[in-house]
Amino acid sequence: xxxxxxxxxxxxxxxxxxxxxxxxxxxxxxxxxxxxxxxxxxxxxxxxxxxxxxxxxxxxxxxxxxxxxxxxxxxxxxxxxxxxxxxxxxxxxxxxxxxxxxxxxxxxxxxxxxxxxxxxxxxxxxxxxxxxxxxxxxxxxxxxxxxxxxxxxxxxxxxxxxxxxxxxxxxxxxxxxxxxxxxxxxxxxxxxxxxxxxxxxxxxxxxxxxxxxxxxxxxxxxxxxxxxxxxxxxxxxxxxxxxxxxxxxxxxxxxxxxxxxxxxxxxxxxxxxxxxxxxxxxxxxxxxxxxxxxxxxxxxxxxxxxxxxxxxxxxxxxxxxxxxxxxxxxxxxxxxxxxxxxxxxxxxxxxxxxxxxxxxxxxxxxxxxxxxxxxxxxxxxxxxxxxxxxxxxxxxxxxxxxxxxxxxxxxxxxxxxxxxxxxxxxxxxxxxxxxxxxxxxxxxxxxxxxxxxxxxxxxxxxxxxxxxxxxxxxxxxxxxxxxxxxxxxxxxxxxxxxxxxxxxxxxxxxxxxxxxxxxxxxxxxxxxxxxxxxxxxxxxxxxxxxxxxxxxxxxxxxxxxxxxxxxxxxxxxxxxxxxxxxxxxxxxxxx
Numbered sequence: 001x002x003x004x005x006x007x008x009x010x011x012x013x014x015x016x017x018x019x020x021x022x023x024x025x026x027x028x029x030x031x032x033x034x035x036x037x038x039x040x041x042x043x044x045x046x047x048x049x050x051x052x053x054x055x056x057x058x059x060x061x062x063x064x065x066x067x068x069x070x071x072x073x074x075x076x077x078x079x080x081x082x083x084x085x086x087x088x089x090x091x092x093x094x095x096x097x098x099x100x101x102x103x104x105x106x107x108x109x110x111x112x113x114x115x116x117x118x119x120x121x122x123x124x125x126x127x128x129x130x131x132x133x134x135x136x137x138x139x140x141x142x143x144x145x146x147x148x149x150x151x152x153x154x155x156x157x158x159x160x161x162x163x164x165x166x167x168x169x170x171x172x173x174x175x176x177x178x179x180x181x182x183x184x185x186x187x188x189x190x191x192x193x194x195x196x197x198x199x200x201x202x203x204x205x206x207x208x209x210x211x212x213x214x215x216x217x218x219x220x221x222x223x224x225x226x227x228x229x230x231x232x233x234x235x236x237x238x239x240x241x242x243x244x245x246x247x248x249x250x251x252x253x254x255x256x257x258x259x260x261x262x263x264x265x266x267x268x269x270x271x272x273x274x275x276x277x278x279x280x281x282x283x284x285x286x287x288x289x290x291x292x293x294x295x296x297x298x299x300x301x302x303x304x305x306x307x308x309x310x311x312x313x314x315x316x317x318x319x320x321x322x323x324x325x326x327x328x329x330x331x332x333x334x335x336x337x338x339x340x341x342x343x344x345x346x347x348x349x350x351x352x353x354x355x356x357x358x359x360x361x362x363x364x365x366x367x368x369x370x371x372x373x374x375x376x377x378x379x380x381x382x383x384x385x386x387x388x389x390x391x392x393x394x395x396x397x398x399x400x401x402x403x404x405x406x407x408x409x410x411x412x413x414x415x416x417x418x419x420x421x422x423x424x425x426x427x428x429x430x431x432x433x434x435x436x437x438x439x440x441x442x443x444x445x446x447x448x449x450x451x452x453x454x455x456x457x458x459x460x461x462x463x464x465x466x467x468x469x470x471x472x473x474x475x476x477x478x479x480x481x482x483x484x485x486x487x488x489x490x491x492x493x494x495x496x497x498x499x500x501x502x503x504x505x506x507x508x509x510x511x512x513x514x515x516x517x518x519x520x521x522x523x524x525x526x527x528x529x530x531x532x533x534x535x536x537x538x539x540x541x542x543x544x545x546x547x548x549x550x551x552x553x554x555x556x557x558x559x560x561x562x563x564x565x566x567x568x569x570x571x572x573x574x575x576x577x578x579x580x581x582x583x584x585x586x587x588x589x590x591x
Contacts, residue, residue: 084136100129105263105290109223112259112292113137116220121254123219123247125240126226126263127156127165134223135163144214146207148227148235166211172204174229174236177269180205181276184242185321192242194277194327195249195298205242205277218254219247224270225263237262241273248278248295249327256297265291279324281312296346298327305331307449308346314448320455332449333456336543341522343538344449344510349441351537354512357438357478364429365402365480375427377405382424389482394500401498404429404478406439408471418581439476446508447472449541453508464507475506481519504544505583511540 113120113134120141124134127147135143143164147153150167157165172180184192184205192203199215201208222244229236241262248258262274266288275283278293285292296306309324319325335342364372369388377385384405390398406426410419428435447465450472454463465472481498498519513520518533520540532540 081136081139084139101263102289104287106130106133108285108287108290108292109134109261110137112221112261116141116259117255120221121217121219122221122223123214123217123244124223124225125237125244126224127152128225130225131156131163132160135160141220142217144217146210146214146226146240166214168207168210170207170227170235170239172235172239173232174234174238174269175232177236177238177272180238181273184277184323185326188323188326192323193330194246194323196246197250198243198246203242205239206246207239207243215247218251219258220255222248222258222260223263224261229264229267229269236269237264238269238273241270242277245277245279245295245323249298251297258295258297260293260295262291262293263289265289277323279309279312279322281309282324298331305335305342305344306346307344307452308348310452311346311348311445311448314451314461319451319461325452325455329452329455332452336453336456336547339522340548341532341540341542343535344541345535345538347445347539349438349445353438353441354537357435358512358514360429360435361404361478361480364404364478365482372402375404375429379421380424381427382407382410382422384424385427392499394502397497397500399497399499401479401481403480406476406478408473408475418578421581435478442476442510443472443474445539446474446510450508453547473506481517503548504542505546506544507547509542509544511542513540 113122114137116122116138118140120138122134122138122141122143124131124143124145125147127145127149131145145153145156145163145165146168147165148168148170153165153167156163184203186192187203188194191201192205196206197215198206198208199210199212224237224240224244227235227237227240244260248260251258260278262270262278264270265274265286270291274291274293278291278295282293282295283291284294296308298306305328307328309322310319310328313319313322313325316322320329332342372386373388375385377383377387377391384407386404387402389400389402392399392401392403404427406428407422409425410423412423415422450464451461454461457463479499501523511520513534515534515536518531520532520534521529522532522542523529534540
């Protein structure tokens with residue numbers, strides 16, 4: 001080192017010379033550490049690079065290549081349906097739209113559509129924010145939209161050709177709801193029938209200007225989310241809800257059940273009209289903003305009727321005003337006048353109880369003859385108890401059946417001298433103990449059906465009960481039809497008819513027959529005998545002599561008819577109580 005200014009130690013310029021030898025001598029250990037450090041990170045980088053390339057490179061095993069190829073090929077052959085793609089794009093571009101359903105409403109609707117058998121028929125009242133969603137969720141089925149705005153319907157069809165939308169002109173106003181409901185009730189048996197083709201209807205609430213095919217489709221799901229109803233003169237959803245109910249009940253085929261969902265169920269129109277025209281007892285689930293109803297098909301030409309609507313309202317003083325009850329009444333009236341019998345479903349008696357009683361009855365008739373005669377019928381028992389084969393006679397001919405007869409228990413003097421022969425208590429079999437429970441359920445069911453029939457005849461619901469007609473007299477028969485030559489305690493009989501041709505002599509008969517035996521026959525108006533096979537869970541219901549005269553509107557002359565010259569035809573006086581007792585007491589051989 002050389003100092004150029006030895007006399008000035010405070011100089012600013014200094015020259016420092018470093019000899020290579022000195023650096024090497026002083027930094028050998030540092031260089032080794034630096035080399036090791038660089039080598040370590042280089043190796044780490046190479047390992048990381050190799051691992052990353054292996055992770056992202058295609059797997060080269062033949063099996064993996066094939067699997068990958070298949071996956072890609074399958075994806076290419078099964079792209080998302082256009083309806084789903086359009087729906088995703090729609091909601092992605094309208095994510096801030098405030099006029100949409102909450103998840104709590106969309107979820108149950110989507111669940112119904114998911115469970116609907118394919119192809120599912122979906123009818124939607126209202127073009128809304130969810131229109132494309134409903135179409136996408138039902139992409140394997142048929143979806144039709146109805147809206148009051150023809151311009152918006154045309155716009156939606158132009159923008160989304162897959163949408164099938166139609167416009168309809170509503171003539172109703174929300175402020176007229178109460179008057180329209182009253183009008184519909186008044187016309188429930190005429191123009192506003194719950195079962196009809198609305199194309200030909202003049203009902204104010206019926207939509208009769210939809211495309212013809214809308215009335216022909218058997219709709220599985222109907223969603224009411226329109227028209228508008230947020231001001232007094234808006235159309236409101238009265239007509240849409242009424243029409244949905246008629247379409248559901250008037251189905252000709254497909255699933256007999258239709259799911260009807262009413263959105264904005266918190267609104268007065270939606271809730272009142274929903275419970276009125278779709279019937280509150282059909283409401284299976286409800287949230288604050290969505291009502292879910294399930295309606296059963298009603299066939300005008302069938303003799304099978306669901307009477308659950310009648311049973312649900314049978315104790316309601318205003319039951320005649322309920323449209324569903326009125327439809328059941330109309331069908332009962334038609335069946336009683338034209339056929340004389342029908343099947344009833346939805347009666348409320350558990351299938352398990354019906355089966356248990358049939359099984360127990362079968363077991364009783366399989367007992368030894370001596371055991372069965374422990375509850376033998378006699379005049380002393382008021383003609384109650386067990387009767388052997390051939391003991392019951394029809395038109396003078398013994399019937400090939402055995403039975404247990406139970407009647408309403410009559411206390412001494414209850415019906416005066418007329419009912420003296422019927423006084424006594426029933427001889428119930430000890431097993432099963434629920435025979436009496438079933439009998440009580442039968443009586444309740446028959447009473448409720450008779451309330452509907454009373455309405456069909458133009459009377460009040462209690463026409464056949466209470467102070468008007470007294471307490472009903474009932475008969476319950478447990479009948480067995482064994483082989484002709486195998487009956488216990490009997491000899492061979494030539495007759496092979498289980499029970500001869502006859503009419504029942506009361507008001508109403510409920511028949512609970514075995515599911516696997518088709519022996520019951522009914523004679524139609526043409527005089528032909530037609531089978532009345534068992535339908536699981538249903539009763540065959542016959543009307544008796546006492547009711548037939550009401551529907552015929554004329555009493556048939558008795559055998560003792562007499563005439564007077566130049567005078568009107570006369571009939572022997574008939575008191576039905578006497579007729580009934582005479583039938584019961586003369587219906588058997590000497591016992």
